[in-house]
Amino acid sequence: MIAGIPPNLEYRRGVLRILDQTRLPWEETHVEARDAEAVAAAIGRLAVRGAPAIGIAAGYGLCVALADLLARDPEAGLTAAREALADARARLGAARPTAVNLPAALTRLERAESAFCRTAAKATAGDLLDRLEAEAAALHRDERQVCEDIAAAGLSLLPEAATLVTHCNAGPLATGGIGTALGVILRGHERGRRFTVYAGETRPLLQGARLTAWELGKAGVPVRLMPDGAGPGLILAGKVDAVIVGADRVAANGDTANKLGTLPLALAAARAGTPFYVAAPWTSFDPSAPDGAAVPIEERGAEEVTHLAGRATAAPGAAVYNPAFDVTPGDLVTAFLTERGVLRPPYAFGRDAECDPA
Amino acid sequence: MIAGIPPNLEYRRGVLRILDQTRLPWEETHVEARDAEAVAAAIGRLAVRGAPAIGIAAGYGLCVALADLLARDPEAGLTAAREALADARARLGAARPTAVNLPAALTRLERAESAFCRTAAKATAGDLLDRLEAEAAALHRDERQVCEDIAAAGLSLLPEAATLVTHCNAGPLATGGIGTALGVILRGHERGRRFTVYAGETRPLLQGARLTAWELGKAGVPVRLMPDGAGPGLILAGKVDAVIVGADRVAANGDTANKLGTLPLALAAARAGTPFYVAAPWTSFDPSAPDGAAVPIEERGAEEVTHLAGRATAAPGAAVYNPAFDVTPGDLVTAFLTERGVLRPPYAFGRDAECDPA
Numbered sequence: 001m002i003a004g005i006p007p008n009l010e011y012r013r014g015v016l017r018i019l020d021q022t023r024l025p026w027e028e029t030h031v032e033a034r035d036a037e038a039v040a041a042a043i044g045r046l047a048v049r050g051a052p053a054i055g056i057a058a059g060y061g062l063c064v065a066l067a068d069l070l071a072r073d074p075e076a077g078l079t080a081a082r083e084a085l086a087d088a089r090a091r092l093g094a095a096r097p098t099a100v101n102l103p104a105a106l107t108r109l110e111r112a113e114s115a116f117c118r119t120a121a122k123a124t125a126g127d128l129l130d131r132l133e134a135e136a137a138a139l140h141r142d143e144r145q146v147c148e149d150i151a152a153a154g155l156s157l158l159p160e161a162a163t164l165v166t167h168c169n170a171g172p173l174a175t176g177g178i179g180t181a182l183g184v185i186l187r188g189h190e191r192g193r194r195f196t197v198y199a200g201e202t203r204p205l206l207q208g209a210r211l212t213a214w215e216l217g218k219a220g221v222p223v224r225l226m227p228d229g230a231g232p233g234l235i236l237a238g239k240v241d242a243v244i245v246g247a248d249r250v251a252a253n254g255d256t257a258n259k260l261g262t263l264p265l266a267l268a269a270a271r272a273g274t275p276f277y278v279a280a281p282w283t284s285f286d287p288s289a290p291d292g293a294a295v296p297i298e299e300r301g302a303e304e305v306t307h308l309a310g311r312a313t314a315a316p317g318a319a320v321y322n323p324a325f326d327v328t329p330g331d332l333v334t335a336f337l338t339e340r341g342v343l344r345p346p347y348a349f350g351r352d353a354e355c356d357p358a
Numbered sequence: 359m360i361a362g363i364p365p366n367l368e369y370r371r372g373v374l375r376i377l378d379q380t381r382l383p384w385e386e387t388h389v390e391a392r393d394a395e396a397v398a399a400a401i402g403r404l405a406v407r408g409a410p411a412i413g414i415a416a417g418y419g420l421c422v423a424l425a426d427l428l429a430r431d432p433e434a435g436l437t438a439a440r441e442a443l444a445d446a447r448a449r450l451g452a453a454r455p456t457a458v459n460l461p462a463a464l465t466r467l468e469r470a471e472s473a474f475c476r477t478a479a480k481a482t483a484g485d486l487l488d489r490l491e492a493e494a495a496a497l498h499r500d501e502r503q504v505c506e507d508i509a510a511a512g513l514s515l516l517p518e519a520a521t522l523v524t525h526c527n528a529g530p531l532a533t534g535g536i537g538t539a540l541g542v543i544l545r546g547h548e549r550g551r552r553f554t555v556y557a558g559e560t561r562p563l564l565q566g567a568r569l570t571a572w573e574l575g576k577a578g579v580p581v582r583l584m585p586d587g588a589g590p591g592l593i594l595a596g597k598v599d600a601v602i603v604g605a606d607r608v609a610a611n612g613d614t615a616n617k618l619g620t621l622p623l624a625l626a627a628a629r630a631g632t633p634f635y636v637a638a639p640w641t642s643f644d645p646s647a648p649d650g651a652a653v654p655i656e657e658r659g660a661e662e663v664t665h666l667a668g669r670a671t672a673a674p675g676a677a678v679y680n681p682a683f684d685v686t687p688g689d690l691v692t693a694f695l696t697e698r699g700v701l702r703p704p705y706a707f708g709r710d711a712e713c714d715p716a
Contacts, residue, residue, distance in 0.1 A: 025673040198679060201663060201672065203561055203585040209663070209672035217673055225663055225672055226679040227561040229586045229619030233684035236621070261587030263594070264622030271625060305559060305567070305583055308666055314559065314567035314583055315383040315575055321556060321584040326591035 002186050004218035005172045008053055011060040011136065013129075014067030018057065020047045021173055021207075025214040036065035036088035043095035043102075046205065050174020051248045051284050052143050055101030058092045059136035062109050066129045078117060081125035085113060085132075097296040098257055098325050099248040100286040109135050140176045146281040147177030149339035154184030154244065154279055157335065157342060161194035162241040165231050168202045168259035169211040170246025170279060180246045180279035182215060184337065189221045197221055198240070200228040200261055204304040204322065207259070228261040232268035243269050244337075247280035254330020254347030255292030256280075260323055266332040278328075279337040287350040292327035300324050360544050362576035363530045366411055369418040369494065371487075372425030376415065378405045379531055379565075383572040394423035394446035401453035401460075404563065408532020409606045409642050410501050413459030416450045417494035420467050424487045436475060439483035443471060443490075455654040456615055456683050457606040458644040467493050498534045504639040505535030507697035512542030512602065512637055515693065515700060519552035520599040523589050526560045526617035527569040528604025528637060538604045538637035540573060542695065547579045555579055556598070558586040558619055562662040562680065565617070586619040590626035601627050602695075605638035612688020612705030613650030614638075618681055624690040636686075637695040645708040650685035658682050 001007075006028060010017040016039055018031040031047050033039040039061035042048050048057045065088030069076050076084075089106045096102060112135040116128060158164075164185060171182030178186050185195050197216055202208035209225055216223040226234075234240055243265045249257045256262070256278050269276035289295050302320035307313060314320075336343040359365075364386060368375040374397055376389040389405050391397045397419035400406050406415045423446030427434050434442075447464045454460060470493040474486060516522075522543060529540030536544050543553050555574055560566035567583055574581040584592075592598055601623045607615045614620070614636050627634035647653050660678035665671060672678075694701040 026670070201561070203559070203587065206671055209676070211673075213676040214673035217676065223677065224679045225676045227586070227618055227663060229561065229617075229622060229684065230679060230681055232621045232625060233618070233681065234679070236685075236687070259587075260585055260591070263590045264587060264625065267590060267622065267625035267629060305585060308671065309669055311667055311669070312384070313564055313666065315569075315572035318567070318571040318575065318583045319581065321582045321588055321592070323588055323591065326587065327594075329594070 002172055002178055002219050005215055008048060008173045009056055009060065009176065011063065014064060014071060016057065016060045016064050018042050018048050021049055021211060022047055025210050033064060035068045036061050036091045039064055040091045040095040049207070050169060051099035051101040051246065052175040052180070052281055053173070054096065054099050055105035055283060056140050056143055056176045058102050059105045059109050059139045061092045062088050062106070063129065063133050063136050066125065066132060070125055070129065076125050078123065078125055078128060081128055082113065082117070096298060098298045099284070101283045104283045105139060108139060143175060143281065144177035146339040147175055147179060147183040150180050150279050150281065150337050151178065151183040151187040153337040153342050154277065155188050157277065158184070158188065158193070158242060163196045163198070163239060165198045165234065165240050165243045165265060166212065167200040167208060167231070167245050167262050167265060169207040171212060171215040173211050173215065174246065180281065181244045182212065184244060184279055185221060186219050189219060195221060197223045198231065198234060199223055199225055200231055201225055202259060202261060203228055231265045235265065235268040235272050235274050238272065240274050242275040242277060244277045244279060247278050247284045248325055249289065249295050250278070250280055250285045250336070250349065251289040251291045251295055252287050252348060252350035253291045254333050254345065254349070256328045256330065256333060257292065257295045257297065257325045258328065260326050263326040263328045266328040270332045275334040276332060277335055277337055278333050282338055282340060285349045290350065292329065295327060298324040360530055360536055360577050363573055366406060366531045367414055367418065367534065369421065372422060372429060374415065374418045374422050376400050376406050379407055379569060380405055383568050391422055393426045394419050394449045397422055398449045398453040408527065409457035409459040409604065410533040410538070410639055411531065412454065412457050413463035413641060414498050414501055414534045416460050416463045417467050417497045419450045420446050420464070421487065421491050421494050424483065424490060428483055428487065434483050436481065436483055436486060439486050440471065440475070454656060456656045457642070459641045462641045463497060466497060501533060501639065502535035504697040505533055505537060505541040508538050508637050508639065508695050509536065509541040509545040511695040511700050512635065513546050515635065516542070516546065516551070516600060521554045521556070521597060523556045523592065523598050523601045523623060524570065525558040525566060525589070525603050525620050525623060527565040529570060529573040531569050531573065532604065538639065539602045540570065542602060542637055543579060544577050547577060553579060555581045556589065556592060557581055557583055558589055559583055560617060560619060561586055589623045593623065593626040593630050593632050596630065598632050600633040600635060602635045602637060605636050605642045606683055607647065607653050608636070608638055608643045608694070608707065609647040609649045609653055610645050610706060610708035611649045612691050612703065612707070614686045614688065614691060615650065615653045615655065615683045616686065618684050621684040621686045624686040628690045633692040634690060635693055635695055636691050640696055640698060643707045648708065650687065653685060656682040
């Protein structure tokens with residue numbers, strides 16, 4: 001935890017309490033999701049966002065779904081429970097397409113469910129709920145530790161004093177712990193590193209302006225907000241020691257889908273010889289995608305671009321192209337910062353053994 | 359002129375009527391500037407913007423200043439007139455720092471003034487005003503023709519059907535004619551070329567969303583608006599035939615200052631092998647700047663990034679880095695489209711003769 005930054009997700013039996021990130025930094029309001037549909041809706045409209053946080057929310061979402069069934073039908077058996085869980089997995093899995101953490105979390109809980117049902121023949125649906133709650137909490141705990149390990153990996157590479165560029169939000173709000181890219185910065189700052197951060201505002205939904213500037217401000221890290229177009233010029237001018245961003249999905253060859261606006265920073269960093277680091281938990285790596293072309297890129301609605309808080313920001317009737325992510329070619333990534341350590345090219349994440357740090 | 363797009367600047371004795379581009383596309387309101395201060399203020403707050411348009415406004419601004427003197431003191435002599443003009447040049451010249459068209463226009467009118475005063479010994483301040491009005495109108499006329507010649511240069515390079523990316527606004531509103539980058543597109547469309555345009559919204563002031571989408575829409579050119587971060591991914595995906603942008607100042611080596619967000623497109627185009635064209639009148643070339651480092655880059659206020667229409671869009675109190683322009687290295691520019699034709703590398707605009715097309 002980072003002092004001053006409230007938790008993004010809190011689960012107690014049957015209820016997932018979600019800090020509504022669409023209202024930050026102006027209001028700290030919460031959504032109390034009591035069925036899978038409500039959790040999926042919160043993910044879909046970005047009330048909870050960030051690849052690791054989406055995975056954690058989906059894990060708790062399955063618990064919410066089963067608790068919901070038991071509230072409606074306390075006599076429900078294991079068969080009904082597993083049907084409800086399958087239905088919830090379908091709903092939650094369709095909430096957003098790009099981050100692989102979402103299906104990974106659902107698969108983790110599905111495996112726990114299957115193993116439990118194989119071994120505990122006389123178990124009740126309530127017993128299964130206990131088991132799934134434990135697994136979702138373990139997932140959350142694991143993600144917390146992953147953030148710490150990623151921070152350690154990142155801090156091993158960064159100098160004592162550094163000017164850093166980041167994009168979107170890969171902080172506590174986006175994860176279950178201190179963050180991935182921002183976790184490196186926050187832990188480093190706490191330990192006396194002298195980091196200055198330039199954060200892209202992150203159009204269209206302004207996660208950088210609203211969330212990253214807010215989180216870094218609360219933690220006392222010097223931060224300057226900038227339009228997304230400003231990062232590349234800053235990098236080419238030699239004013240940046242490293243770029244550090246998160247990831248929504250990393251393909252087997254290192255191609256990295258992350259928030260729209262990441263690729264321009266990578267292109268500039270490559271030209272300038274500035275290190276470009278991607279901080280990502282191992283759950284964001286998808287060996288089944290050979291390269292970036294295999295990663296589904298979510299296209300979002302036009303109104304995100306044409307309106308802000310209900311006010312028109314564009315010419316009336318303008319057609320819009322609004323992809324949520326871009327794909328940074330793996331050859332532009334200097335290193336991945338993961339809980340398994342620092343991974344350097346050549347990248348071949350499809351063959352696990354070759355990627356582990358020596 | 360392009361049907362449906364109102365003129366950005368209209369001068370009649372003593373009054374420069376400026377279409378207030380900060381209110382577009384919602385309202386077509388005008389500023390009637392009757393002294394140099396008002397013209398400078400309109401330039402400073404971007405009521406009129408775009409390098410060529412700023413130059414034209416500054417030319418008329420000198421006429422406004424002299425007419426203002428004569429309205430207050432009909433007996434004013436040539437000495438007082440020239441003092442008023444020197445004062446107006448200082449005010450107008452300081453209105454914005456980056457576009458070289460502004461000082462170039464002031465110098466053009468100053469030369470006309472000096473020549474007139476040398477040869478017309480018995481002239482009155484009223485005669486000088488006639489002369490300056492003629493020169494400002496000639497500048498405006500020249501800029502109109504320049505747009506046509508740039509369009510011809512651009513159309514010689516583009517295929518019959520093309521998907522194009524542009525940034526900010528280099529259309530009729532930004533110039534005295536049909537535009538530079540958009541002039542190519544608008545004339546091509548008129549002549550039956552099948553152009554589709556992706557336009558960056560252009561944070562923070564949304565000139566792409568507000569002005570380019572509006573102009574292209576009025577002219578019937580298919581256009582899709584996108585967040586500024588989306589262009590590079592589109593280019594790397596091979597979906598773009600050419601990038602075409604304007605320029606605020608081009609250094610002797612081809613380094614090009616243009617609206618923030620241009621550089622990322624150039625970096626992506628270079629990697630993808632996509633042509634990156636800069637459409638610019640010769641007045642935007644500054645042989646006195648050896649490279650981009652010599653071009654002053656305007657930093658604008660924080661509130662452009664932290665607020666939109668009075669509404670906070672960022673974490674309260676966030677510090678901001680808000681440069682209005684970035685510098686694209688000359689080696690990333692495939693060609694310059696100018697009224698002198700298509701200019702290709704190596705660029706050495708300091709030595710004029712070498713740059714003219716064969």
